[in-house]
Amino acid sequence: MIEILIVFIKIVCALVWFLLLTLYLTWLERKESAVIQDRIGANRASIFGIRILGLFQPFADAIKMIFKEDFVPAFSRKFLHTLAPFISFFFVAITISAIPFGDSIRIGERTISLQILDFNVGLLFILAMLSLGIYGIILSGWASNNRYTLIGGLRGTAQLISYEVALGLSLIGLIMVFPSLKLSAIVHYQGELIFGFLPKWGIFLQPLGFLVFLFAALAETKRAPFDLPEAESEIIGFFAEYGGLKWGLFMMTDFMEIIVVSTLLTTLFFGGWQVPWMAADGFHWPWGGEWLLSHWLVVVFQVAAFNIKVFFFCWLQILIRWTYPRFRYDQLMDMGWKLLIPLSLVNIVGTGIVMSIL
Numbered sequence: 001m002i003e004i005l006i007v008f009i010k011i012v013c014a015l016v017w018f019l020l021l022t023l024y025l026t027w028l029e030r031k032e033s034a035v036i037q038d039r040i041g042a043n044r045a046s047i048f049g050i051r052i053l054g055l056f057q058p059f060a061d062a063i064k065m066i067f068k069e070d071f072v073p074a075f076s077r078k079f080l081h082t083l084a085p086f087i088s089f090f091f092v093a094i095t096i097s098a099i100p101f102g103d104s105i106r107i108g109e110r111t112i113s114l115q116i117l118d119f120n121v122g123l124l125f126i127l128a129m130l131s132l133g134i135y136g137i138i139l140s141g142w143a144s145n146n147r148y149t150l151i152g153g154l155r156g157t158a159q160l161i162s163y164e165v166a167l168g169l170s171l172i173g174l175i176m177v178f179p180s181l182k183l184s185a186i187v188h189y190q191g192e193l194i195f196g197f198l199p200k201w202g203i204f205l206q207p208l209g210f211l212v213f214l215f216a217a218l219a220e221t222k223r224a225p226f227d228l229p230e231a232e233s234e235i236i237g238f239f240a241e242y243g244g245l246k247w248g249l250f251m252m253t254d255f256m257e258i259i260v261v262s263t264l265l266t267t268l269f270f271g272g273w274q275v276p277w278m279a280a281d282g283f284h285w286p287w288g289g290e291w292l293l294s295h296w297l298v299v300v301f302q303v304a305a306f307n308i309k310v311f312f313f314c315w316l317q318i319l320i321r322w323t324y325p326r327f328r329y330d331q332l333m334d335m336g337w338k339l340l341i342p343l344s345l346v347n348i349v350g351t352g353i354v355m356s357i358l
Helices: 002-036 057-067 078-098 122-132 134-143 147-177 183-189 207-220 244-269 295-321 329-357
Strands: 104-107 110-113 282-284 290-292
Touching: 002 057, 002 078, 002 244, 002 295, 057 244, 078 122, 078 134, 078 244, 104 295, 122 134, 122 147, 122 183, 122 244, 134 147, 147 207, 147 244, 147 329, 183 244, 207 244, 207 329, 244 295
Parallel strands: none
Antiparallel strands: 104 110, 282 290
């Protein structure tokens, strides 16, 4: 019973963190784009006249989205039209169950890992769940019974399938270096040091794999400069026939994908919750000396490090979205099949050669 309660508490905490961060990414995007374009950004929502830089705006937007009319076209396939956004939302939301937010905490005689479920194939589980989200995109385009939404759905499906090949191949070199599909184990491997002072993070051991993964993951989020499935200047988009909460679920899914990509970049290439030179009892400096800390302070440092890294990559993805122009569709496909996949194969061969020598 206690184990079930612990898992339930972890699920609630993870979902609250995930959904609140999703909500405030909408505010961050509006503010960051406003700074880039020399505007003020969203700041009108207030409570008792208090605005605080527009921090109440996401809640106002959420209330408006929930209570907007749920319009379903008469010519659509109604059941599948309704099901599609929930499929996209669910398969992205469930990935948070495999992400390690920290190492573990000790409460009395009990040790609790800061991860909902520590799968032996956690990395494979996340990639599989993200792949199943394709069904929401193709269903939304087809069920709307609109030729333009169908084109958007087909574009989105082709894009995701194409870049998932590069995404998966880019991680093979990392798995060769950190021989595990268990995300907690991959993070623990990165707690070691190279040359006695450099953190053994994936970015230092797999720089090419990191670059391929980053660009492939950006394409997976379907946002500019890879937003061809919903490019207003060319086609209408796969969710053109949606409104209200169902449209909001598609929008939230896009922002949730930003968070999932950020957590994967953090976990796989930047040490996850690892803090450089920090062990379970505090800091051990490579130049000598140590700074001992209590268990709970170490946990706070680790969880804070994980969140700071995730926030940075969320900010970076929004910056890229508002900086670079959109690719043409042929350029998008060429980049995936003719550049990223060959680079992934080069990375695998190069990793194998270096490992065999060393």
